[in-house]
Amino acid sequence: MAAPGQVRRKHVTNKEKICNPEGGCTCAGQAPGAAAAENISSRRNFLKSTSMLSLNSLLGTAALMTMSDDAQANTAWAEWFQGNYRLMSDEEKARARARLERRYTREYGKAVTVDGTPPQEGVLMGYALNIKKCIGCRRCAKACVEENNTSRGKDQEIEWIRVLKMEKGEFSQEKMNQGYPEGLGIQVGGNAYSPAGVVMEGEHYYQPKAVPEKDSVYMPIACMQCEKPPCVKVCPVRTTYREADGPVVIDYNWCIGCRMCMSACPYWARRFNWSDPNLPKEAMNPVTHYLGNRPRMKGVVEKCTFCIQRTRKGRYPACVEACPVGARKFGNLLDPNSEVSRIIARKHVFRLKVEQNTFPKFFYFMD
Amino acid sequence: MKTTAFLLLCCVSASSVWAEPSKCFESRKGASEVKQRMIGENLPNVKCSPKTGAVLWWGDPFDGTVPMGDMPIADADYNRGKAVVKPRSDKVGLLPLCGETCHTGVLPSGFPVNKNPRQLALMHEAIALDATKLPHGRGAIWCLDCHHPKERNKLIDHRDNPVSFDQPQIMCGKCHGEVYRDWRDGIHGKRIGEWASTGTKRWFVCTECHNPHNVQHGERNRGIADHQPEPAPALPKGIKTADHERRQHGAGRH
Numbered sequence: 001m002a003a004p005g006q007v008r009r010k011h012v013t014n015k016e017k018i019c020n021p022e023g024g025c026t027c028a029g030q031a032p033g034a035a036a037a038e039n040i041s042s043r044r045n046f047l048k049s050t051s052m053l054s055l056n057s058l059l060g061t062a063a064l065m066t067m068s069d070d071a072q073a074n075t076a077w078a079e080w081f082q083g084n085y086r087l088m089s090d091e092e093k094a095r096a097r098a099r100l101e102r103r104y105t106r107e108y109g110k111a112v113t114v115d116g117t118p119p120q121e122g123v124l125m126g127y128a129l130n131i132k133k134c135i136g137c138r139r140c141a142k143a144c145v146e147e148n149n150t151s152r153g154k155d156q157e158i159e160w161i162r163v164l165k166m167e168k169g170e171f172s173q174e175k176m177n178q179g180y181p182e183g184l185g186i187q188v189g190g191n192a193y194s195p196a197g198v199v200m201e202g203e204h205y206y207q208p209k210a211v212p213e214k215d216s217v218y219m220p221i222a223c224m225q226c227e228k229p230p231c232v233k234v235c236p237v238r239t240t241y242r243e244a245d246g247p248v249v250i251d252y253n254w255c256i257g258c259r260m261c262m263s264a265c266p267y268w269a270r271r272f273n274w275s276d277p278n279l280p281k282e283a284m285n286p287v288t289h290y291l292g293n294r295p296r297m298k299g300v301v302e303k304c305t306f307c308i309q310r311t312r313k314g315r316y317p318a319c320v321e322a323c324p325v326g327a328r329k330f331g332n333l334l335d336p337n338s339e340v341s342r343i344i345a346r347k348h349v350f351r352l353k354v355e356q357n358t359f360p361k362f363f364y365f366m367d
Numbered sequence: 368m369k370t371t372a373f374l375l376l377c378c379v380s381a382s383s384v385w386a387e388p389s390k391c392f393e394s395r396k397g398a399s400e401v402k403q404r405m406i407g408e409n410l411p412n413v414k415c416s417p418k419t420g421a422v423l424w425w426g427d428p429f430d431g432t433v434p435m436g437d438m439p440i441a442d443a444d445y446n447r448g449k450a451v452v453k454p455r456s457d458k459v460g461l462l463p464l465c466g467e468t469c470h471t472g473v474l475p476s477g478f479p480v481n482k483n484p485r486q487l488a489l490m491h492e493a494i495a496l497d498a499t500k501l502p503h504g505r506g507a508i509w510c511l512d513c514h515h516p517k518e519r520n521k522l523i524d525h526r527d528n529p530v531s532f533d534q535p536q537i538m539c540g541k542c543h544g545e546v547y548r549d550w551r552d553g554i555h556g557k558r559i560g561e562w563a564s565t566g567t568k569r570w571f572v573c574t575e576c577h578n579p580h581n582v583q584h585g586e587r588n589r590g591i592a593d594h595q596p597e598p599a600p601a602l603p604k605g606i607k608t609a610d611h612e613r614r615q616h617g618a619g620r621h
Contacts, residue, residue, distance in 0.1 A: 110409050138597035139416070143423040146414050157601035204600060205609035210593035286409060314561045315428075322423050324394045325576065325591050326557030337564040339553035347554065367549065 075099050085251035085290065086241060096253075097290055104288070104295060112286040114294055117312040119245035125306050126246070126333035126340040127317075128349070128363045129220060133327035136211045136218030138163050143322030144222075147307060148293040149285055151277035158271045160304045161222040161319060164202030168215045222319075223248065223269035223304035224352065224360030231261035231270065240301075246333075246361055247306045249291035257299040266356050270303045306330070333361065391415035393422045394557065394576045395592065398458055406430065419595045428559040428569050435570060436534050449567040451560075454533045455574060462520055462532060480516045484509045494580050502581045513538055513579070532574075539573045 082088070082096050097114040104112035141161040144150070150158040202219065212218065229248045232240055239254035240261055262270045276298045288294040289309035296302050307317035311330070320328040331338030336345075340363065343349065347365040354360070391413055393399040406412045406426055414424035432451035456462055484506070487498040495501055501509060515521040521529035525541035540547030549555035550573075557576065560568040573579070577590055584592045602609060 133591075135591055135594060136596060137421075137594045138599075139421055139423055141600070142416055142597045146424045154601065159600050162600070203609070203612050205602065205612065206596075207599045208596065211596045212591075212593070311562065314563060314566055316559055316562045318424060320562075321425055321428065321559040323557065324421065324594060326555065326571065329553065330562050331553075332563065335564050338562075339558075339564070342552050343554050367554070 071102075075103055079103075079253060082253060084237075084239065084254045086238075093290070100290070100294060104286075108281050108284045108286070108295075110281075110284070110286050112284075112288060115287070115289045115292075115309055115312070117289070119243050120312070122332075122334055123245040124333040124361070125225070125311060126331060126338075126361045126363065127225070127306065128329040128340045128343045128365055130325075130327040130329070130367065131217065131219060131364045132366045133325045134163075134218040134220060135325055136163050136165055136206070136213075136216070137324060139322045139324060140220060140319035140328065143318045144304070146283070147285055147310070147318035148304075149277075149279055149288070149295050150271075150302070151273065151279060151296075152283075153278040156273070156275050156278060158273070158277070158302070160269070160271065160302075161220055162204060162268070164204060164219045164221060165206040165213070166202045166217050166219060168217050219364075221267055221269070221352070222362075223265075224267050224358065224362040225304075225306060227359035227361060228357060230264040230266065230356070230358060234260040234264040236260060243291070243308075245312075247308055247311075248303075249305050249308065250301060250303065251291065252294070252296050252300045252302070255300040257301065259301060261301055266353050266358065267360075270301050272301050273298050391420050391422045394571060395578065396420070396594075398578070399575050400458070416597055418598055421594075421597075425559060429567065432569050433533075436531075436537075449565070451567065451569050452533060452572055453569065453575075455535070455572065456532050459532055480511070482509050482511050502583060503579065534572065535574045535579070536572050539579075 078096075078099055083092065085093065085096070088096065093116055097116050100114045101112055104114065141159045141163060144160050145152055145158075148160065150160065152158075206213075225247050227242070229240075229242060232238075232242060232248060235241075236258060237254060237256055239252075239256075240248060240250045242248050257272070259272055262268075262272060273296055277296055279295055284295065285293060287309060289305075289312065292305045292308035307315075307319075311317060317328075317330055320330045329339045329343060331340040333340055333344075335341060343365050344363060347367055349363045349365045351360045351363055390400050390402055393401055393413075401413055401422060403415065404412055410426045412426050412430050413422045414426075415421065416423050429451055432453050435450040435452045484499045484501070487495070487510075491498065498510065500506060504512075511523075513522055515523045515529050518529055520532070522532060522535060522538040524530050524537050530538045536547065536550065540550075546555050556573075557571040558568040559571075560566060578584060578592055581592075582590050599609070
């Protein structure tokens with residue numbers, strides 16, 4: 001329903017429906033000439049086929065009236081042939097957004113807004129996460145789904161945030177040189193039963209009755225909004241790019257679905273819509289941004305945008321608000337009084353996979 | 368026996384999944400309940416998790432809030448007019464009775480005003496079964512170190528001034544100064560609303576997340592009670608169990 005391509009396909013199937021009764025009609029037209037003796041039956045056939053034809057043509061007309069409605073056809077046409085969002089003029093951008101608003105409003109049965117607020121001067125969005133506080137409750141991941149109109153349900157569930165459960169390391173002096181863990185060729189110190197240090201492997205599917213579990217640490221991972229994003233470097237159509245205030249965004253309409261960015265991302269932050277996203281009408285969040293949480297279509301890549309539809313309007317990202325332990329912090333890296341700047345100034349901070357030269361704007365910290 | 372218990376558990380968990388929670392909780396179950404309602408067209412005040420009842424999404428982050436009082440430290444660098452809190456008084460069950468029936472300032476006989484740990488009268492068993500061994504402070508502090516001895520619907524600060532239940536940070540900060548400083552600067556604790564350092568924020572006060580009477584409850588001792596986790600993400604297509612990511616070594620097995 002969401003993809004313009006699908007509108008097109010639907011159009012074709014309707015045409016086929018209209019074609020069928022036409023075929024039936026020609027058959028019925030031959031019948032009276034062929035057998036005069038079977039007058040009654042042929043008349044019955046004739047009546048039957050005529051009624052079928054009229055019914056079908058009624059259906060067909062109805063379908064034509066809804067499907068080849070000028071505005072809708074124009075919308076589909078315009079969406080197929082619109083340019084790269086970054087290269088559009090302001091006027092074209094506004095037109096593209098208005099088009100989408102009309103389509104989403106019709107599809108989801110409520111007033112949907114597609115925002116296009118540009119980056120603010122003097123803002124560089126940054127994120128900090130207290131890895132010692134995280135209890136692994138996954139509320140951030142679910143809040144993200146609520147906010148960002150991602151696909152849900154059994155067939156295709158997309159979550160932008162992964163929460164990894166990992167064993168709690170121990171770097172005590174006595175244990176550092178005690179042994180090797182089984183199965184892995186890496187010395188992490190400690191022994192097989194009580195390792196020292198943390199080996200980089202995690203569980204996604206942990207499901208205990210209560211969290212946090214004993215001897216576990218949790219590490220939520222989402223898009224790091226790199227300053228030098230590898231995904232942007234590899235995109236062959238330049239549909240994904242870094243915005244001036246920090247977040248790396250995707251113009252879904254320009255995405256060709258090649259998934260190069262997914263293989264380039266060292267953080268496994270990007271998700272692909274293998275089928276039409278399953279987004280229930282009642283659960284759809286009608287406050288959207290063109291580069292953010294507007295409903296996606298089949299065959300495009302999506303990822304965290306720091307909730308661009310909220311943060312451009314001044315509001316915290318949804319995951320920050322959902323975190324019950326206050327482990328998630330968001331703010332302006334250029335403002336020395338912001339929460340993230342204070343954390344970077346005062347706390348022990350690390351970033352994930354800095355050796356990849358990605359310069360993430362997502363800081364893990366401890367206190 | 369085992370299978371019966373398992374089936375029972377399944378039924379219980381299934382029913383909890385399908386029953387839409389009428390009452391959700393914001394941060395700590397039993398201490399921050401909030402009712403779902405509509406505050407605009409297609410705009411609920413909160414969206415809650417169908418599994419745990421935890422609030423996942425706020426339609427209006429400042430719904431039901433009041434401006435926060437002044438910080439006890441004069442040069443606190445928060446924006447006074449724009450910091451709001453949600454009043455806690457209506458969440459504290461016994462508060463309307465406290466100070467009205469038993470503790471009216473004229474103390475009932477047999478209840479001396481001193482800080483020596485002793486057993487409490489009825490009505491307090493939900494807070495502490497054995498008041499001589501309060502978990503908070505591991506026996507070093509007692510009720511009247513935090514509660515006002517004469518006005519029981521008030522807390523007390525380090526200069527014996529009464530403190531409202533809506534502003535517990537003034538009282539907690541007297542011992543937990545380092546955490547308090549982080550909280551004041553937005554490093555510790557939770558805030559919702561606007562992210563700009565000059566923006567309006569709803570600050571979550573200490574007792575909204577921590578149980579003040581048993582702060583160290585839970586398996587992993589970090590001051591936060593155990594939470595029920597949200598459901599795990601869907602397994603990749605064609606994979607039936609999560610066995611592939613189970614560790615073959617290490618601390619996870621003990």
